[in-house]
Amino acid sequence: MxxxxxxxxxxxxxxxxxxxxxxxxxxxYSLMLVFAFLQLRKDRNLDKNLEGKVNLNAVYSKPVSIIVPAYNEEIGIISTVQSLLTLEYPQYEIVIVNDGSKDSTLQTVIDVFQMEPVFRTVQNQLPSAEIRGIYQSKLHYNIVLVDKENGGKADALNAGINVSRFPYFCSIDGDSILSTKSLLQVMKPIVSSNGKVIAAGGSVRIANGSEIEYGSVLKSVVPNNPIVVMQIIEYLRAFYMGRIGLSRFNLLLIISGAFSVFSKEYTIKVGGYNKNTIGEDMELVVRLHNYLLKNKIKKSIEFIPDPVCWTEAPDNLKDLKTQRRRWHQGLLSSLMLNRGMLLNPKYKQIGLISVPYFVFxxxxxxxxxxxxxxxxxxxxxxxxxxxxxxxxxxxxxxxxxxxxxxxxxxxxxxxxxxxxxxxxxxxxxxxxxxxxxxxxxxxxxxxxxxxxxxxxGKNDWGSLTRSGLQKKTNDTL
Structure with a gap:
């Protein structure tokens, strides 16, 4: 030849x-688009405002602890907390976890919200670095600040869970902003299912270019920066196609760490967040599926397209490279840790459909x-x-x-x-x-x-440059 x-x-x-x-x-992907369209058409026919009012009293029995891990977030942390104070939700607390920041994150929060040291019982159910002090706001009784030694995001979340008082916790990034009804909406499936849903995630939108003031997005605008615009398209594709389609059949392995709610009981049962992986949010979801299927517990994890969390996206190639590298590294790490689920009929649709989808x-x-x-x-x-x-x-x-x-x-x-x-x-x-x-x-x-x-074997999380979302921006047409 x-x-x-x-x-x-x-x-x-x-x-x-x-x-x-x-x-x-x-x-x-085409099938996912079809499933997403069918689900969104069904949701669109509902009167969401009426539904929110009906469920407002129901969620009263399910208070939520909002955990905000913060490492060197002095630029955006105040806007994030201010947005959380505007949430339409009956009962919640805000637990800010300063993960040994080297900037003035700690002092900024103490000064703005007039924090003072308090004694608070800490349930050490999950491992975390040493807590140096706990503070409570004199202005808002539901704001708690935890100051701890640096241990990484997963470690900070575990510390926040230990300090939190409520049965459900919401994890949100320190540079993000929630819309006023986000928490109410993301808790609806948990409440209406009587505990069958143990975790839920909401949509994440990119705030770069939008008009923001006092922790609220006044006007959402697509900016001129091509790198940011392409990320907006990416996010729309990921959330409005991928996650709606996977959630329809309880196949989700990822709900965004920028905005998600979990049952504290089941999170503690699986050992909390894994500090030895950089993809801690996905790894937790996979372990929850693993635990439920092994113990034949009929629970589910859902994605809700309505709740919106606004976050700051990288606006330059250097930061974008760092972010995408660690996302993919986290995906690989999570799948390797749970590789026994791949094509394993014991794990039903997760082992036969979801894990193969994420691998192949x-x-x-x-x-x-x-x-x-x-x-x-x-x-x-x-x-x-x-x-x-x-x-x-x-x-x-x-x-x-x-x-x-x-x-x-x-x-x-x-x-x-x-x-x-x-x-x-x-x-x-x-x-x-x-x-x-x-x-x-x-x-x-x-x-x-x-x-x-x-x-x-390099578990370098890397750092991203933040300009903050606290000011109005004019990067628009």
Whole structure:
């Protein structure tokens, strides 16, 4: 067999494998879009305001502790707490956990909210670094500040759980802002299911470019920064397609650590947050599924599209690379820790559908995409018989990224209308056309770094530059 024949058969096999994989991924995502549309159409027919009023008294019996882990968050922590004070919810406490910050996070919170040292019983049910002091606000009795030695986000969350008093806790990032009805909405499935739902997560939106004042988003606007715009599209695709579709069948392995509610009882039963992984939020959800299935407990974890948490996204490539690298590293770490669930019928739909989805689509997706990009480039260079295959694969890439992204944007505009200006929706649609040419290749490179860090055993969380969300921003059209 000569070299031409070898190249021909290699091209046939290699291109066929990539085509089959891409078609499979497109099919899965298309089904998710259909399920998301059906669920959102069902929700859209409900009178949400009336439903909220009906459930307001019901949730009174389920008070919530909101835990805010903060490490060097002096810029955004005050806005976050101010937004939490505006929540429409009968009974909740705010537990700010200063995780050994090196900036003035601790003193800023003490000064603004007039905190004073108090004695508070701490239930040491989960391991955490030493607590140096506990403070309570003289202005708002429900604000508690925990000052502890640095131990990482997972450690801070465990400390917050130990200090918290209520049966459910909500974890929120120190640079995030909740809309006023978010907590009420995210608790609805927990309340209405009589405890069958033990965890729920809400949607996360990017606040960069929006008008913000005193911890409230006055006007949501799509900014001009291309890096931020592409992340908005990504978030819409992830939340309005992926998580709604997976939640419909209790297949969620991820609910955002930026905004999620958990049963404290079951969180303690599985050992709380794992301090030895950088993907602590996903790892907790996987362990909860593992525990429920092993003990044959019929509970579920849900995603609620209505509640909105606003967060600050990276606005430069350096910070974006750090964020995506650690996200993918966290995904790999969580799946490796729970690899016994993969294709294991003992874990039912989680082991046979959910874990395989995250392994074969989310985890190895960047590897296949990289091979696909290399194949397309080489085929265009070589030409001849390879050109047709390259064009076909490129069309699949367009469908995989651009078309699905556009449908997600339209689905969000139809169901929620987070960005009410028509020009914002048009901007998102136009930017989605460019995704396959620059943004997705960058994400492939950044996510592949997660593999490299994992292989090296490097659990470096990294740091992101924050400009804060406390001021109005004019980065708009």
């Amino acid at each position: 000569n070299l031409d024949n070898i190249l021909y058969w290699f091209n046939e096999v290699f291109s066929s494998l990539i085509f089959i994989y891409m078609l499979f991924v497109i099919l899965v 689509i989310e985890l190895i997706g960047p590897i296949v995409e990289l091979l696909g990009y290399i194949y397309v480039i080489l085929s265009f260079v070589i030409g001849n018989i390879y050109l047709e295959s390259a064009l076909t694969l490129f069309v699949l890439f367009l469908i995989y990224s651009t078309v699905i992204s556009m449908f997600s944007i339209l689905l969000e505009a139809w169901s929620m209308g987070t960005y009410p200006r028509i020009r914002d929706s048009v901007k998102l649609l136009l930017y989605s056309l460019s995704e396959v040419f620059w943004f997705r290749p960058l994400m492939v490179v950044f996510r592949l770094q997660g593999f490299w860090y994992f292989i090296r």
